[in-house]
Amino acid sequence: MFIGIDDTDSPAGMCTTYLGARLVEALRDAGLEVFEVRLVRLNPNAPFKTRGNAAVCIEAGGDSEVAFSLASGLVEELAEFSCANTNPGLVVAERRPDPAFYWKAVQDFCTIEEARAVLDREGAQYRGWKNGRGLIGATAAVASVLPDRTWELLAYRRRALWGTPRRVERASIFAAEAETWPHTWDSVDRENNVVVCVPHTPDPVLFGIRGESPAWVTRARSFIRAEETEREQVWVTNQGTDVHLIARTIGSLLEGRSYRVPGRVAERPTTGEGGHVCLVLGDGDRHLTCMAFEPTKGFRDVVRGLIPGDTVLACGSYKHGTLNLEKIRIDALADDRAVRPPLCPACGTRMTSAGKEKGYKCRTCGARSKEPEVVTRSRAIRTGWFEVPPTARRHLSKPLTRDIT
Numbered sequence: 001m002f003i004g005i006d007d008t009d010s011p012a013g014m015c016t017t018y019l020g021a022r023l024v025e026a027l028r029d030a031g032l033e034v035f036e037v038r039l040v041r042l043n044p045n046a047p048f049k050t051r052g053n054a055a056v057c058i059e060a061g062g063d064s065e066v067a068f069s070l071a072s073g074l075v076e077e078l079a080e081f082s083c084a085n086t087n088p089g090l091v092v093a094e095r096r097p098d099p100a101f102y103w104k105a106v107q108d109f110c111t112i113e114e115a116r117a118v119l120d121r122e123g124a125q126y127r128g129w130k131n132g133r134g135l136i137g138a139t140a141a142v143a144s145v146l147p148d149r150t151w152e153l154l155a156y157r158r159r160a161l162w163g164t165p166r167r168v169e170r171a172s173i174f175a176a177e178a179e180t181w182p183h184t185w186d187s188v189d190r191e192n193n194v195v196v197c198v199p200h201t202p203d204p205v206l207f208g209i210r211g212e213s214p215a216w217v218t219r220a221r222s223f224i225r226a227e228e229t230e231r232e233q234v235w236v237t238n239q240g241t242d243v244h245l246i247a248r249t250i251g252s253l254l255e256g257r258s259y260r261v262p263g264r265v266a267e268r269p270t271t272g273e274g275g276h277v278c279l280v281l282g283d284g285d286r287h288l289t290c291m292a293f294e295p296t297k298g299f300r301d302v303v304r305g306l307i308p309g310d311t312v313l314a315c316g317s318y319k320h321g322t323l324n325l326e327k328i329r330i331d332a333l334a335d336d337r338a339v340r341p342p343l344c345p346a347c348g349t350r351m352t353s354a355g356k357e358k359g360y361k362c363r364t365c366g367a368r369s370k371e372p373e374v375v376t377r378s379r380a381i382r383t384g385w386f387e388v389p390p391t392a393r394r395h396l397s398k399p400l401t402r403d404i405t
Helices: 016-029 064-078 100-107 112-122 134-143 170-180 214-221 299-304
Strands: 002-006 033-041 054-061 089-093 125-128 150-157 205-211 229-237 245-247 258-265 277-283 286-292 311-319 322-332 336-340 373-377 384-387
Touching: 002 016, 002 064, 002 134, 016 033, 016 054, 016 064, 016 150, 016 229, 033 100, 033 134, 054 134, 064 089, 064 125, 089 112, 089 134, 100 112, 100 134, 112 125, 112 134, 125 134, 150 214, 170 205, 170 214, 205 214, 214 229, 258 322, 277 299, 277 311, 286 299, 286 311, 299 322, 299 384
Parallel strands: 033 229, 245 258, 286 322
Antiparallel strands: 002 054, 002 089, 033 054, 089 125, 150 205, 150 229, 258 277, 258 311, 277 286, 311 322, 322 384, 336 373
16 A cells, blocks of 8 residues: 655644655554655645655555545644645555646646546545545655655654754764765755754654665764664665756746756856846747856856856746746857957057047057957856755755756
8 A cells, every 4th residue: 555645734734754654663563564765846836845855655555544544644643734724635646647637746736626636536534634635745745656766864863952953973974974965965065064864843853864775874874973863764765866857948947846848058157146146048939048046156157157048948947937047958059259449450459449430540550440450258157067065955856966967
């Protein structure tokens, strides 16, 4: 059977993965067998998400009624019901529903009614608390298929420490990254000297290590020195896979979806208030505004280095008519040509304009020329992929260390 749970947390606390880890223990204590524990990220632009829009799915064997009862009890014990936007959903399905619902939930938007229709078709047991919005994520989790997968080890704090400052030795996290990268990633942001894997929210997670296998995340964990944990769980996930990105062209994008969009740079990028960089791409007579926001740090320098005529593939979320960049592939660089007055052939000084459409004149000797000097300047950037730093990376965005194509 497949047990799906979603929307049990709030900005003030809890984490659906913690509830899932507790359920894994309860299922095993009840004599049920657990085959896989899955953390499923859905559309990162969902308006009602708490933080990373994650749901969980536990594949297990045994009595589904027992599983449903245990899961229901944990939801009622742990979910943040006092929060107006916390609306848990629980699903127990004896077979995996049509994966089309998962793909829609990760790349588009689904309704509660659509989720219920899928579950009724499968004869699944389910329950929604309050308005039942969590049924969307719970259904997507049990319907999920992972053609590409990664793993994350999540360490959870003891209950008495929730909401207090986390005690994790910074140097040990950098050591874990040094020993296991590129097989693990996003534990730290080395360029900006920042720890990434330790959250700052008042939830049960102490830290999380992402990587390419259970063995690598477990090895990285062995280097980390921190406060005593209540429990730890390794999840198989769709994180770092780019499954949220849809291939589309300029002019065909829809609000709240994430895309891979080819285009040609239409004008030189500009830096606005707050350090945000604006890039305009063109495709025929259609144009698309892309943004590299201040938190993307050095990535903005790549965007600033583009000039009209460069061809790129831009990746990111489309919100309010703008593509918010997560990564960019530079496919071809245009010649950066500059036009300036020529040197005087007689005396070697730089000529000046003689007036509109009158060419150039040497102020020293009076010589004239009709043609300007055209200079091709060297480019500071190169072709290839460029990405935002770990501090700005979304859960689903695939890091370049995973061999982006």
